[in-house]
Amino acid sequence: MSATKHRYNGYKSFDYLGPGRHSKFAVSKEDDRVSPFFVPMTEHQEERLLKIIADNPVISLHDHLRVLPENITDLYGYYAAGRVHTGYAGIASSPLDAVFGNQVLKGASWEDTIHELGMRSCDAAHSGLLVKASGADDIFSAKQDGKIAWFPMIEHASCIGDELDKLDVLYGLGVRMLGLVFSHTNAIGGGLSEARDGGLTNFGAKVVSRMNALGLPIDLSHAGDLTTMDAINVSAKPVFIGHTGARTVWGTKRMKPDDVIKACADKGGIFGIEAAPHTTMSRSHKEHDIESVMEHFEYVKNLVGIDSVSFGPDTMFGDHVGLHRQSAAAYADDSSDEKFVMSEYVRGCENPSETWWNIPRWLIAHGYSDEDIAKVIGGNVIRVLKETF
Numbered sequence: 001m002s003a004t005k006h007r008y009n010g011y012k013s014f015d016y017l018g019p020g021r022h023s024k025f026a027v028s029k030e031d032d033r034v035s036p037f038f039v040p041m042t043e044h045q046e047e048r049l050l051k052i053i054a055d056n057p058v059i060s061l062h063d064h065l066r067v068l069p070e071n072i073t074d075l076y077g078y079y080a081a082g083r084v085h086t087g088y089a090g091i092a093s094s095p096l097d098a099v100f101g102n103q104v105l106k107g108a109s110w111e112d113t114i115h116e117l118g119m120r121s122c123d124a125a126h127s128g129l130l131v132k133a134s135g136a137d138d139i140f141s142a143k144q145d146g147k148i149a150w151f152p153m154i155e156h157a158s159c160i161g162d163e164l165d166k167l168d169v170l171y172g173l174g175v176r177m178l179g180l181v182f183s184h185t186n187a188i189g190g191g192l193s194e195a196r197d198g199g200l201t202n203f204g205a206k207v208v209s210r211m212n213a214l215g216l217p218i219d220l221s222h223a224g225d226l227t228t229m230d231a232i233n234v235s236a237k238p239v240f241i242g243h244t245g246a247r248t249v250w251g252t253k254r255m256k257p258d259d260v261i262k263a264c265a266d267k268g269g270i271f272g273i274e275a276a277p278h279t280t281m282s283r284s285h286k287e288h289d290i291e292s293v294m295e296h297f298e299y300v301k302n303l304v305g306i307d308s309v310s311f312g313p314d315t316m317f318g319d320h321v322g323l324h325r326q327s328a329a330a331y332a333d334d335s336s337d338e339k340f341v342m343s344e345y346v347r348g349c350e351n352p353s354e355t356w357w358n359i360p361r362w363l364i365a366h367g368y369s370d371e372d373i374a375k376v377i378g379g380n381v382i383r384v385l386k387e388t389f
């Protein structure tokens with residue numbers, strides 16, 4: 001599926017070093033690793049799709065543009081080698097105009113974070129496709145140039161320890177969205193996998209105010225419920241819960257309860273639906289696929305309205321389920337009693353390209369108007385970015 005609108009010259013990560021000079025690890029195929037699935041549509045709907053994505057910005061609130069190693073057991077050696085590949089061919093085949101691209105690997109220290117940010121920025125600067133972006137207007141200029149605006153995002157701020165000024169450094173180096181806490185508690189607040197969430201700390205309140213002052217958007221996807229509510233209340237600006245789902249649809253800690261979803265929307269924030277393996281499943285779709293993902297979307301849309309919801313699919317290129325198996329310890333302890341079918345990949349959302357074609361395809365096929373589709377694939381995000389940047 002690639003009515004490509006991007007100017008892509010076939011660049012592969014680190015090609016500026018010369019062919020084959022950059023990694024001893026073979027990397028995975030990108031958007032053709034498994035046989036793709038696209039939501040069926042009529043010819044007329046296909047034309048509508050191309051017009052909608054030509055006329056409107058398509059923005060991911062959260063995806064990992066990285067390519068995993070072909071052999072997933074090489075994961076930690078590949079990370080340690082410090083040259084994580086970006087899936088340029090894969091994203092070039094997508095309809096995306098902008099991505100909040102998570103770039104930090106789990107448990108990253110300050111040194112690792114700066115290394116990864118510098119290495120990804122260097123690679124992107126040579127790619128001719130990804131443009132490091134700092135403001136909402138960069139989305140429109142990238143779209144016009146057939147390129148993709150990349151907003152570096154960091155999953156969680158643990159790398160700053162208890163040093164507030166490191167936020168200014170991250171902003172200066174181009175970070176444009178920052179999660180407060182990942183599954184495990186840090187100096188800022190409680191993580192969602194903890195038995196008890198102590199809420200936002202005093203230092204955490206200072207972090208929120210500093211991020212407001214910097215114009216650095218706050219993400220709360222992996223924070224505990226109390227920490228999330230506290231951050232929403234303390235923040236002078238709207239926040240993002242950019243990649244998650246509804247706990248009423250699927251009863252795990254990784255999902256958010258209705259009161260948290262409403263509090264985010266009431267503060268003018270955006271709730272993003274994700275599709276990482278074994279997250280946004282549902283009781284009617286115990287095997288994770290585009291249908292269960294969109295079930296979460298419709299639940300949240302009905303709960304808080306179409307203006308407060310968008311998508312942060314949290315997908316990547318390569319064996320994402322294999323990655324979860326390799327790093328099971330790093331992931332949330334989801335001690336819920338929801339029973340599900342373990343699948344090798346999420347049908348219809350296996351990678352960022354397939355996912356971002358299927359989201360508008362599903363919406364068209366399910367009778368959504370062009371105006372509402374434009375809102376949830378990027379318009380809502382633009383509105384809130386202009387308030388937070």
Ligand SMILES: [Zn+2]
Nearest residue numbers: 155221243314
């Ligand atoms: Zn995440």
